[in-house]
Amino acid sequence: MAPSHSSKPAHPDRDGHRLARLAREAIGEALGGAAAERLEPAGFDGPGATFVTLTLDGELRGCVGSPLPRPSLVEGAMDHARAAAFQDRRFDPLRREELSRLAVEVSVLSPLRPLACANEEELLKQLHPGVDGLALDDGGGMATFLPQVWNDLPDSRAFLSALKRKAGWPAGFWPPRLRAWAYTVEAWRDEPRPAVPRGPEAAGFRYPARHWHRPADGRLRCEVCPHGCALREGQRGRCLVRQRTGDRMVLAAYGRTSGFGVDPIEKKPLYHFLPGSTVLSFGTVGCNLSCRFCQNWGLSHARDLGRLRERATPKAVAASARRLGCRSVAFTYNEPAIFLEYVSDVAEACHAEGLATMAVTAGYLEDAARRDFFTHLDAVNVDLKAFSEDFYRRIVGGSLQPVLDTLRYLVHETDVWTEITTLLIPGLNDSDREIIQLSEWIADDLGGTVPLHFSAFHPDHQMLDRPATPLATLRRARTLAQAAGLRHVYTGNVRDPEGEATFCPGCGRAVIRREGYRVVDLRLGGKGTCDHCGTQIAGAFTPVGTAAHFTA
Numbered sequence: 219m220a221p222s223h224s225s226k227p228a229h230p231d232r233d234g235h236r237l238a239r240l241a242r243e244a245i246g247e248a249l250g251g252a253a254a255e256r257l258e259p260a261g262f263d264g265p266g267a268t269f270v271t272l273t274l275d276g277e278l279r280g281c282v283g284s285p286l287p288r289p290s291l292v293e294g295a296m297d298h299a300r301a302a303a304f305q306d307r308r309f310d311p312l313r314r315e316e317l318s319r320l321a322v323e324v325s326v327l328s329p330l331r332p333l334a335c336a337n338e339e340e341l342l343k344q345l346h347p348g349v350d351g352l353a354l355d356d357g358g359g360m361a362t363f364l365p366q367v368w369n370d371l372p373d374s375r376a377f378l379s380a381l382k383r384k385a386g387w388p389a390g391f392w393p394p395r396l397r398a399w400a401y402t403v404e405a406w407r408d409e410p411r412p413a414v415p416r417g418p419e420a421a422g423f424r425y426p427a428r429h430w431h432r433p434a435d436g437r438l439r440c441e442v443c444p445h446g447c448a449l450r451e452g453q454r455g456r457c458l459v460r461q462r463t464g465d466r467m468v469l470a471a472y473g474r475t476s477g478f479g480v481d482p483i484e485k486k487p488l489y490h491f492l493p494g495s496t497v498l499s500f501g502t503v504g505c506n507l508s509c510r511f512c513q514n515w516g517l518s519h520a521r522d523l524g525r526l527r528e529r530a531t532p533k534a535v536a537a538s539a540r541r542l543g544c545r546s547v548a549f550t551y552n553e554p555a556i557f558l559e560y561v562s563d564v565a566e567a568c569h570a571e572g573l574a575t576m577a578v579t580a581g582y583l584e585d586a587a588r589r590d591f592f593t594h595l596d597a598v599n600v601d602l603k604a605f606s607e608d609f610y611r612r613i614v615g616g617s618l619q620p621v622l623d624t625l626r627y628l629v630h631e632t633d634v635w636t637e638i639t640t641l642l643i644p645g646l647n648d649s650d651r652e653i654i655q656l657s658e659w660i661a662d663d664l665g666g667t668v669p670l671h672f673s674a675f676h677p678d679h680q681m682l683d684r685p686a687t688p689l690a691t692l693r694r695a696r697t698l699a700q701a702a703g704l705r706h707v708y709t710g711n712v713r714d715p716e717g718e719a720t721f722c723p724g725c726g727r728a729v730i731r732r733e734g735y736r737v738v739d740l741r742l743g744g745k746g747t748c749d750h751c752g753t754q755i756a757g758a759f760t761p762v763g764t765a766a767h768f769t770a
């Protein structure tokens with residue numbers, strides 16, 4: 219089945235993932251855990267109606283809510299979470315040891331839509347199966363079914379009969395003063411963290427995905443990147459690895475990799491982050507973009523998961539990096555943002571071992587997923603593939619603006635050390651005008667100390683009709699970017715001693731000389747100061763745990 223796509227999430231500014239997490243934290247706090255952080259989830263200010271549904275190992279464990287709005291939607295969701303955990307009379311109160319296995323789903327209801335109906339047949343005609351929730355009131359109290367109940371009762375008549383039974387009415391009874399309303403919901407779920415299986419079952423393992431919700435149309439919409447794939451049962455997103463299974467989204471690329479490599483960190487490229495150190499690189503499969511010039515298309519454009527051959531739990535990745543003498547782990551080879559749940563768990567294991575983490579990413583993300591993804595990283599190289607929407611639309615299959623938003627976010631709102639790479643393709647993105655625009659944007663919006671790497675294109679994948687980038691083009695680009703105010707501009711994928719070196723912005727002398735990916739001369743003090751004049755060089759040069767970033 220082909221996945222369906224939509225260009226826009228229904229409510230791109232709503233952080234429903236945070237709302238569901240807050241509901242979990244409210245339960246945890248009631249069980250004696252740490253107080254809920256109360257970071258207000260964006261987009262849910264003001265009144266609103268919610269239900270909170272708890273499931274334990276896939277079985278219902280509580281559900282409480284109201285179709286009527288509360289003055290604060292967020293407070294209402296937290297109250298309903300606590301009530302579902304401890305006051306749903308169908309279940310014993312939740313125990314502390316169950317919390318880590320609990321899935322918490324928050325449904326946010328639309329305003330109620332009155333249904334004018336004198337009998338059952340009239341009501342059934344107005345009901346949209348799979349989409350509408352239904353609320354009935356005979357004057358003695360309201361009974362309701364959320365739209366999620368259609369998953370178990372797909373027939374309209376059975377759905378209505380079951381709701382009447384829930385209200386305590388006999389079959390065939392139609393209350394004379396009955397009032398009925400329909401509504402839709404959007405729902406977000408916070409999943410527990412499962413154990414990764416060993417042995418052959420590892421291949422079929424699916425990890426609960428974050429950043430998706432259930433819009434009113436019955437599909438599940440992924441909110442990781444701006445494609446906003448809206449999926450029906452069994453469908454996969456455009457990235458291959460995020461998939462709908464039943465009523466949840468899962469990550470199919472957790473705990474297994476397409477392979478490892480030990481690289482100099484300069485190969486990523488990162489020139490101002492732990493220079494001269496080695497990094498354990500690994501990736502999975504799939505990508506949310508479809509660059510026609512992709513130089514790793516065997517992995518990024520794979521159409522099945524068969525290349526995920528090596529089992530790699532987060533702890534095993536960190537242990538391997540330690541054993542191999544690496545100081546960091548890199549998520550690279552394919553786009554890591556599409557498997558961000560795996561990234562965050564590996565990063566946590568790495569930090570526990572005193573290792574740094576870094577990613578090579580296209581930065582094509584929605585806001586909440588962006589915050590989640592970069593929280594776990596120490597350094598990043600972002601591919602800024604061009605400086606035109608047209609190039610992103612025609613050649614890349616995405617758009618430029620979200621990438622610029624990512625770069626602004628990284629530089630202005632995080633401590634993640636950030637470098638940028640632009641692959642220059644002859645005739646497509648290498649004009650003086652575009653290079654100047656791109657460089658001026660970096661200098662003005664991000665600052666002149668952000669390193670920029672101009673990298674050489676080689677014909678590959680669907681772009682075999684273009685020549686490789688001449689060295690002269692890379693040098694011209696470097697000169698233009700320096701004139702625009704950037705202090706650290708490099709040429710890459712070619713041998714170019716001048717373009718590979720880091721120069722002190724204070725005295726102009728070379729402080730790091732490189733040959734290919736090898737550091738051959740390092741003239742920096744322990745914290746990254748120039749040996750000659752003492753000027754602080756922008757970057758992160760100290761071991762993990764003591765790392766400080768300098769933007770001088």
Ligand code: SF4
Nearest residue numbers: 440443446447455457
């Ligand atoms: S991350 Fe994948 S599934 Fe999610 S919106 Fe992007 S392409 Fe679609």
